[in-house]
Amino acid sequence: MGKFIGREKELSILKQKVDSALGKKGSTVFLFGNAGTGKTRLVSEAIKYAKDKNFKILVGEGIKGVDVDFEVMFSALKKYLIIKDRGESDEKGKLLRAIKHASPDIVAVVPIVGDIIAAGTSLFVRYKEEQGELKPREIDSNADKDTMFNLFKEMINDLSSKVPLLLFFDNLHFADEESLKIMHYLSRLAIEKRIFIICSYDLEHVKENPQLRDTIQRMNREKLFLEMPLQNLTEPETIELVSELSKEKAGEKTAKEIYSKTNGNMFLIEEIVKNINWKNPKIELPETTKEIIEGRLKDISENDRKVLEIANAIGKQFTFSQLLEKSNLPEEKLMDSIDSLIDKKLIKEIDASKDLYEMNCII
Numbered sequence: 001m002g003k004f005i006g007r008e009k010e011l012s013i014l015k016q017k018v019d020s021a022l023g024k025k026g027s028t029v030f031l032f033g034n035a036g037t038g039k040t041r042l043v044s045e046a047i048k049y050a051k052d053k054n055f056k057i058l059v060g061e062g063i064k065g066v067d068v069d070f071e072v073m074f075s076a077l078k079k080y081l082i083i084k085d086r087g088e089s090d091e092k093g094k095l096l097r098a099i100k101h102a103s104p105d106i107v108a109v110v111p112i113v114g115d116i117i118a119a120g121t122s123l124f125v126r127y128k129e130e131q132g133e134l135k136p137r138e139i140d141s142n143a144d145k146d147t148m149f150n151l152f153k154e155m156i157n158d159l160s161s162k163v164p165l166l167l168f169f170d171n172l173h174f175a176d177e178e179s180l181k182i183m184h185y186l187s188r189l190a191i192e193k194r195i196f197i198i199c200s201y202d203l204e205h206v207k208e209n210p211q212l213r214d215t216i217q218r219m220n221r222e223k224l225f226l227e228m229p230l231q232n233l234t235e236p237e238t239i240e241l242v243s244e245l246s247k248e249k250a251g252e253k254t255a256k257e258i259y260s261k262t263n264g265n266m267f268l269i270e271e272i273v274k275n276i277n278w279k280n281p282k283i284e285l286p287e288t289t290k291e292i293i294e295g296r297l298k299d300i301s302e303n304d305r306k307v308l309e310i311a312n313a314i315g316k317q318f319t320f321s322q323l324l325e326k327s328n329l330p331e332e333k334l335m336d337s338i339d340s341l342i343d344k345k346l347i348k349e350i351d352a353s354k355d356l357y358e359m360n361c362i363i
């Protein structure tokens with residue numbers, strides 16, 4: 001992994017939370033931002049720190065298009081039990097091979113194909129064996145959701161009484177309802193235990209997951225988490241990243257141009273640097289990136305898209321009156337569109353007193 005840039009404040013908070021969890025004052029952090037803002041990478045730095053403090057790490061993730069009960073929790077336990085502590089856990093090929101090697105019966109029931117409850121109960125038996133219970137109790141193969149829920153609770157409770165735990169639930173915007181319920185439960189449990197929970201989600205997708213929205217609201221009422229918004233890189237940080245990624249081939253002028261095209265989105269910066277021809281450096285977004293951005297834009301209304309296009313034509317920054325003049329829209333409609341584009345993080349407000357806005361994306 002390349003050099004880790006910026007994020008000093010965020011990382012220091014996460015490290016403090018790791019330390020507090022060691023003293024049985026666990027907590028939960030919700031880390032959120034747009035796609036590619038560096039959520040997963042930031043957490044991997046916190047994980048390094050926690051590993052040095054002998055934390056056990058469980059990483060589960062929501063997967064696009066997969067809405068299977070307990071999927072996120074199941075994936076965390078599966079990785080923990082099967083490729084325990086073997087470095088990075090997100091290399092799926094390696095993971096599957098490891099599972100196959102360790103336990104062919106589990107492969108047959110990987111969540112995507114089906115019976116997660118059977119798989120979960122068999123993992124539970126495995127867990128008990130690992131903890132030295134030679135004859136784990138029998139679990140009914142027709143176990144239901146409540147039984148599963150209790151098994152997860154029992155495992156995490158048991159594990160946290162033995163070792164400090166860092167639970168990372170990545171891409172929660174794709175999480176299933178049962179996993180969210182468990183996450184909620186665990187965040188209450190964490191308060192007096194050696195458990196630190198980090199959840200990440202992509203703001204743009206939260207609206208597609210009403211269960212996540214509800215869970216966040218309920219947990220908010222109970223004050224169960226700390227919010228940690230993650231912004232794009234600043235210009236100096238972008239320059240540092242470009243210099244690092246290009247092995248210093250990019251000069252400051254190129255780096256600044258990359259900043260103005262990407263607005264500091266790390267994913268886009270990497271894509272551009274990867275595809276640059278250094279003999280004739282031209283800052284262009286690769287096709288795949290364009291598709292991704294088009295995907296993000298596809299669910300906005302005709303009106304919002306029109307406003308966005310006009311804004312884009314004006315330049316990186318634009319004012320309300322410029323938009324009003326060029327769009328010919330009634331003031332109220334334009335205001336609605338601006339609000340909705342801000343909500344979707346496609347534009348941002350720079351100075352409310354001047355009605356000044358800035359593009360937050362490239363179209």
Ligand SMILES: Nc1ncnc2c1ncn2[C@@H]1O[C@H](COP(=O)(O)OP(=O)(O)OP(=O)(O)O)[C@@H](O)[C@H]1O
Nearest residue numbers: 003004005034035036037038039040041042266267
């Ligand atoms: N602080 C950083 N310093 C250097 N590189 C970084 C940093 N943060 C992220 N990156 C790099 O930028 C890319 C995108 O980061 P990452 O995958 O962590 O973003 P994300 O927010 O998790 O994205 P997604 O929404 O796709 O899950 C990765 O290749 C990562 O290594």
Ligand SMILES: [Mg+2]
Nearest residue numbers: 039040041170
């Ligand atoms: Mg990520």
